[in-house]
Structures are given as structure tokens and as C-alpha cells.
Amino acid sequence: MTGEETAKLCAKYAEDKKAEDITILDVRGISPITDYFVICTASSAPHLRAIQREIDDQMIVEHDMHPRWRDSNYDSQWLVLDYGDVMVHVFHKEKREFYALEELWSDAKKVEP
Numbered sequence: 001m002t003g004e005e006t007a008k009l010c011a012k013y014a015e016d017k018k019a020e021d022i023t024i025l026d027v028r029g030i031s032p033i034t035d036y037f038v039i040c041t042a043s044s045a046p047h048l049r050a051i052q053r054e055i056d057d058q059m060i061v062e063h064d065m066h067p068r069w070r071d072s073n074y075d076s077q078w079l080v081l082d083y084g085d086v087m088v089h090v091f092h093k094e095k096r097e098f099y100a101l102e103e104l105w106s107d108a109k110k111v112e113p
Contacts (some may be wrong), residue, residue, distance in 0.1 A: 003085035007036040011113040025108035
């Protein structure tokens with residue numbers, strides 16, 4: 001499976017749990033750590049956990065893909081799943097605005113989910 005396909009699947013599973021403002025950024029050539037970012041917003045702490053759990057569970061069950069690393073510090077309000085060539089960022093709204101990854105990586109091309 002390509003990185004773009006993985007990113008689109010992660011975005012779909014986030015959308016299945018009603019994640020908001022889902023963005024996929026192609027950071028190939030500008031990021032030394034990954035090829036794609038999937039960024040989405042949750043409305044509450046339980047919603048944050050539900051989105052992360054849905055992506056994690058579906059990638060394992062449907063595609064036998066386990067993240068290399070998963071964040072479990074729910075108090076941070078920014079959870080990450082690392083699939084190597086795809087990093088999924090699930091933010092609470094205020095944290096997403098504060099860290100502004102889309103602005104930080106403004107050279108990245110947006111990919112349609």
C-alpha cells in the first residue's frame with residue numbers, strides 16, 4: 001500500500017468517527033521523518049480518543065497495519081499515530097490552532113481525501 005493510500009484510509013476512518021477539518025498534507029521532500037500528514041480535529045477528550053482508536057483498530061483489522069508508535073498521553077490534546085510514511089495527528093481544536101501544522105508546513109501540497 002502506498003503512503004497516499006494509507007493517508008486516505010486514515011482520513012476515512014477519522015471521518016467515520018466524525019472528525020472535523022480533515023487535511024492530508026504531502027510532505028515528501030520537505031520532511032525528513034514522513035511522507036504524509038493526516039491532520040484532524042476532535043471536539044472533546046473522549047472524541048479525541050475515539051478517533052485515534054478507530055484509525056488504529058481499522059488499520060489493524062482491515063489492513064494488518066500496526067502503527068510504529070502511538071501516543072497515549074490523552075491529556076496533551078494532541079494524539080499521534082506513526083505509520084512510517086504517514087503520521088496521523090488528532091488535535092483538540094485549541095491545540096490545533098496553537099500548533100498550526102498547516103502553517104508550519106505551508107510548502108506541502110494538500111491531497112484530497
